[in-house]
Amino acid sequence: MRTMSGAATLFHGLILGAAAAIFAAPVALPAGLVGAAVGALIGTLAAAALHERRYRFSAVLLLALSLAMGGWLADLVFVRTQLIPGWLGGSLSLELADAVRAVFISSAVVLVLRGLALRLRAALAIEGAVVVLSVASTVAAHRDGMIARPLQVADWFWTQGLDPVLAFLALGLFAALLLAGVIASGRRFGRTLGQLLFVLFLGAFLAGRLHGLDPEDRRDLMGGKGSEQDEEEAKQRQEAKEKAEARAQSGEGGNGAAPPGDGKGTQPPEDLPKPGGSGKDRPAAVVVFHHEATPPWGTFYFRHAVFSQWNGIRLVKTSRADADPDKEASFPTASRIFEGVHQLGVGRTSVATDVALLVDHPKIFTLADASQVAPLANPDPSRFRRAYRVVSQVYTDPYEDLIGRAAGELEWSEDLWEYYTEMPKDPRYFELAAELQASVRPEYRDEPLAKALTIKRYLEENATYSFKNNHEGESDPTASFLFSEEKLGYCVHLSHAAAFLMRAMGIPARVSAGYAVAAQNLGSGSALLIKQGDAHAWAELYVRGVGWVPIEITPEKTDVEPTEFNEHDLQQLLGEMARREGEGLEQTQPPPSLAELLKPFVDMVPYVLLALLGLAYLTKTWRLLAPYVLSWRRQPKVAYRAALDWLAMFGLHRQYGESREHFAARMDVMSPSFRPITDVHVGVALGSQRLAEGRARFMELPELVSGVARELRLGAPLWRVGLGFLNPISWWWSR
Amino acid sequence: MMDALEPMTPPASEPPPAAGSHGLEESWDVSRRLFDRIREVVRGRDEVIELVLIALFSDGHVLLEDFPGSGKTTLAKALGEAIEDQRPPEQRGAIEAFRRIQFTPDLLPSDVTGTTVFEPKTGSFSFHPGPVFAHVVLADEINRTSPKVQSAMLEAMAEKQVTVDNHTRPLDALFFVIATQNPLDLAGTYPLPVAQLDRFLFKIRMTHIDRAAELDVLATVKTRRDVGAKHLRGVTRDEILRARRAIEDRVRVDPIIHEVLVDAARALREDRRVLQGVSTRSLVLALPALQARAMIRGRDFVNAEDLEVILPRVFLHRLELGAGADEGDRVIAAALKPAIERVARATLTRV
The missing domain is CATH 1.10.8.80 (Magnesium chelatase subunit I, C-Terminal domain)
Incomplete structure (x- = not known):
């Protein structure tokens, strides 16, 4: 029968408790986590007690089964009946139920696992697997540092200023250690604990080193995309874009009519958001608002591209110098002002924002409508890719003030007017436009905004938001979307349809791409988190004296799950990080974090370790060589010590309470030369007259030590010999 | 429970101490000779022989707890016979080399210590020494006799003297007792209390000798009976006493x-x-x-x-x-x- 010491059992219970709590983390309330841990501990102790009292395994199983039943009953009593909730109140009883259920279930599972492992050594493997899986299942949700449920772990690490990916590596290490603990804790407890602590320390040190690395290197280490790769991708994208532009220009050159069926031209431009895809919830950037301003439509639009030029298939970026003064720009190297936008003034509030990019982004994006951009020092290079400041003229007047204004600007040239209303010659657009225009109430028939809203309402009522059909390969994707029966499409199609319909009514319109984030996300704070899933395209019409006004189309029918915004903490946190540098003049030194305080020590650790290692080898060498160096008088000690070291190198140690003579007798089989050394050593130590005078016997000792070394080397396999030599602290166990 | 203790290796092959000033060579030679002589007669009991010799050299007594027929008497006799007293008879007095006392319930203290008898010829009382007046005494089945006799025997062991009729007579300086008792057959016995057990240096409990040793006993039974150990040189009483002093000093x-x-x-x-x-x-x-x-x-x-x-x-x-x-x-x-x-x-x- 295998029994374990009380301390080892307790240790085992703590490991299983930790695993249970980690497993429960995504599914239980805090009380449930405690319950799971306590339950695991109870299960471990119970399994040990039952095993010691020689209960049969069937009895253990029965007990586990009744415990599981107890968990179910607790759920019934606490939640499903009125009794307890009526007495304690809903939330308290819910938490209590969670805790009690966790205690029951986790103790039942652990009881079976431990009960089996105590009886069957191989079952330890099952136990280990369960421990690892319970940790892994929780951590798996955080793959790639993705911010996904459960948020506790990742968020906490963000708040500590640590990269979650690193933290997950540490968690993995921790899980491996738990496993090692489970396997080893049945053995010698004290030593196991010591070794675990050592490994933990080593892991912490490695993690510390990793954390201190330059961010580029770190990403490489973490198996993420290397920066070179990213650059390459960006280059490829750049080339593709240039090609597309060249194509657009050639389209323009060809009398505005692109050859239909141009296979290449049907590919959507890169800058338009693509449907679906992974990483929707991955943060793209954080925007810090220096001023408060909320547009009347309740959405912050961040543009990174403007499409206003008709290339025969769709709208693309303009090639005209006089159109779209706010057209996309590269990252600023110096402060730059968009002249056209700067003159806008009606109903606009100047808002400064700092944008800190969390991922590589090919193009700058700015809060609409940007009038000025300037570079900004990266507030935290280990976290953000780059940062820039934008001054935007945000329209903040009431929506109603837009009524009564004409479309377009008076000073626009005829050419520009034509440019902004150019569109497919497909008569169906005009028919639909005329139909919609007819449905506008007569008093508003001349209002561009009213017409735009009619289009908006038409599309919202009739289209279905869907990623199922991207209308790729059509000669007119927009027509394919707009004039189909189902009208399946997403923002790209909706915005193009709206833009074309407006142009059909003679309203200057275009499509913008970028990110759209609900203004309410800003909440009471001043930081706004932009996620990759916020990528969007929207239609805009030009209102005289105001500028480009977005028309958001949200179809009533959709087959896409809506997402909720629930990362307020993260948003605020990242905002604070991004703001650090942006404070400018009143820059205050933030209090150093624990990691920063410890950094010098952590940095010293490798050198200290190296020094210790060197010292250990030095000691080892000296102790082995001393018999050949020192005088005969010292031999009884140094020769015996060297012989002990040789034995220790091969894992042979005197046991506690074992006399030296007995140890020598035990070693006699492996190394007969050891015995005479022992005899002389002990004799001299215990005051033998005869030996004290035996110079000749002392002189023999180095020879005998060599004999011990030879005998041990010959008797052990080569790998063992090598291991013995390599071990820097084998001598530590010589006693 | 001898087997539960550390097994002892026989000292037979130990080399004699190198020449030097420690003065134990003679003692070692004495122990060697004694050991060899007893070993010639008692087979498979090297550990017991060594313990008995240790007791002899350290002036203690041993209690052997063993079943009948295990060689207790043989051992004691061999030891007694190995010790010669080379003193002239007048010095030696009535001391024998080896005596055996079979303890029975009806034994009297005087049967152990000796008694004073009236000599009609001389008209005076003379002392007839009991069996304790010997170098080696085998006290067989010491738990079978009455406490009275036991205490007489134990007094002799502790004090190395006997008192008969208010007259105290010293025993020999070598006086060495090997007492035995049967560990099983306890009916009608007077077990020795712990205080009296304290007089014995060792209580040696033994198990049966191993197979090889038992075969050896059978194979050599004739030689041992016919030849004995007489061909091996014994030791003298004085040698043992000198060895005792040397051990204590050196x-x-x-x-x-x-x-x-x-x-x-x-x-x-x-x-x-x-x-x-x-x-x-x-x-x-x-x-x-x-x-x-x-x-x-x-x-x-x-x-x-x-x-x-x-x-x-x-x-x-x-x-x-x-x-x-x-x-x-x-x-x-x-x-x-x-x-x-x-x-x-x-x-x-x-x-």
Whole structure:
């Protein structure tokens, strides 16, 4: 029968408790986590007690089964009946139920696992697997540092200023250690604990080193995309874009009519958001608002591209110098002002924002409508890719003030007017436009905004938001979307349809791409988190004296799950990080974090370790060589010590309470030369007259030590010999 | 429970100590000769022979707990016969080499010590010495006789003298008792109390000899009966007495051994399983035994191995254990472990 010491059992219970709590983390309330841990501990102790009292395994199983039943009953009593909730109140009883259920279930599972492992050594493997899986299942949700449920772990690490990916590596290490603990804790407890602590320390040190690395290197280490790769991708994208532009220009050159069926031209431009895809919830950037301003439509639009030029298939970026003064720009190297936008003034509030990019982004994006951009020092290079400041003229007047204004600007040239209303010659657009225009109430028939809203309402009522059909390969994707029966499409199609319909009514319109984030996300704070899933395209019409006004189309029918915004903490946190540098003049030194305080020590650790290692080898060498160096008088000690070291190198140690003579007798089989050394050593130590005078016997000792070394080397396999030599602290166990 | 203790290796092949000034060569030679002579007659009992010799050299007595026919008498007789008294008869007096007393319930103290009888010829009283007036006395089945006789015998052992009719007569300086008792057949016996067991240096409990030794006994039975051990040189009484003095003087007992002895005894007394711990006298008795073993093993110092072998055999019959306690030897081994560790640790720091 295998029994374990009380301390080892307790240790085992703590490991299983930790695993249970980690497993429960995504599914239980805090009380449930405690319950799971306590339950695991109870299960471990119970399994040990039952095993010691020689209960049969069937009895253990029965007990586990009744415990599981107890968990179910607790759920019934606490939640499903009125009794307890009526007495304690809903939330308290819910938490209590969670805790009690966790205690029951986790103790039942652990009881079976431990009960089996105590009886069957191989079952330890099952136990280990369960421990690892319970940790892994929780951590798996955080793959790639993705911010996904459960948020506790990742968020906490963000708040500590640590990269979650690193933290997950540490968690993995921790899980491996738990496993090692489970396997080893049945053995010698004290030593196991010591070794675990050592490994933990080593892991912490490695993690510390990793954390201190330059961010580029770190990403490489973490198996993420290397920066070179990213650059390459960006280059490829750049080339593709240039090609597309060249194509657009050639389209323009060809009398505005692109050859239909141009296979290449049907590919959507890169800058338009693509449907679906992974990483929707991955943060793209954080925007810090220096001023408060909320547009009347309740959405912050961040543009990174403007499409206003008709290339025969769709709208693309303009090639005209006089159109779209706010057209996309590269990252600023110096402060730059968009002249056209700067003159806008009606109903606009100047808002400064700092944008800190969390991922590589090919193009700058700015809060609409940007009038000025300037570079900004990266507030935290280990976290953000780059940062820039934008001054935007945000329209903040009431929506109603837009009524009564004409479309377009008076000073626009005829050419520009034509440019902004150019569109497919497909008569169906005009028919639909005329139909919609007819449905506008007569008093508003001349209002561009009213017409735009009619289009908006038409599309919202009739289209279905869907990623199922991207209308790729059509000669007119927009027509394919707009004039189909189902009208399946997403923002790209909706915005193009709206833009074309407006142009059909003679309203200057275009499509913008970028990110759209609900203004309410800003909440009471001043930081706004932009996620990759916020990528969007929207239609805009030009209102005289105001500028480009977005028309958001949200179809009533959709087959896409809506997402909720629930990362307020993260948003605020990242905002604070991004703001650090942006404070400018009143820059205050933030209090150093624990990691920063410890950094010098952590940095010293490798050198200290190296020094210790060197010292250990030095000691080892000296102790082995001393018999050949020192005088005969010292031999009884140094020769015996060297012989002990040789034995220790091969894992042979005197046991506690074992006399030296007995140890020598035990070693006699492996190394007969050891015995005479022992005899002389002990004799001299215990005051033998005869030996004290035996110079000749002392002189023999180095020879005998060599004999011990030879005998041990010959008797052990080569790998063992090598291991013995390599071990820097084998001598530590010589006693 | 001999088998539970550390097995002893026979000292036979130990080389004689190298020439030097330690003066133990003669003692070692005496022990060697004695050992060889007894071994010639008693087969498969090397450990017991060594213990008996240790007791002889350290002026103690032994109690053999053994079943009948296991060679107790043979051993005692061989020992007695191996010791010659070369003194002239007038000095020697009535001391015999070997006497045996068979203890029975109806034995009287005077049957042990001797008695004064009236000599009609001379008209005076003369003392007829009892069997204790010998070098080696075999007290067979000592638990079968009445406490009265037992105490007479034990007085003789402790004091090395007998008192008959108010006249105290000294026994021989060598006086050495090998008492026996049957561990099983206890009906009608007077078991020795712990206080009296204290008079014996060792209580040696034995198991049957192993197969090879038993075969050897059968194979050599004729030779041993016909030839005996007479062809091997014996030792003299004076040699043994000289050896006793030499051992006491020349075998070094390091202070750490003293400390360890006391620590082990204290640990035993503090052990909750022990009702009555070992006496200080037992420690005093143990010292010469340790020295004697060191000498027999060819050493001039006492080491930890001596402690490991001697102490359990000195302590075991002096301990009174509580009900339900473990085997005594396990209790002793537990008490000895830290002591042995201390000796082992001490050696590296002092050299």
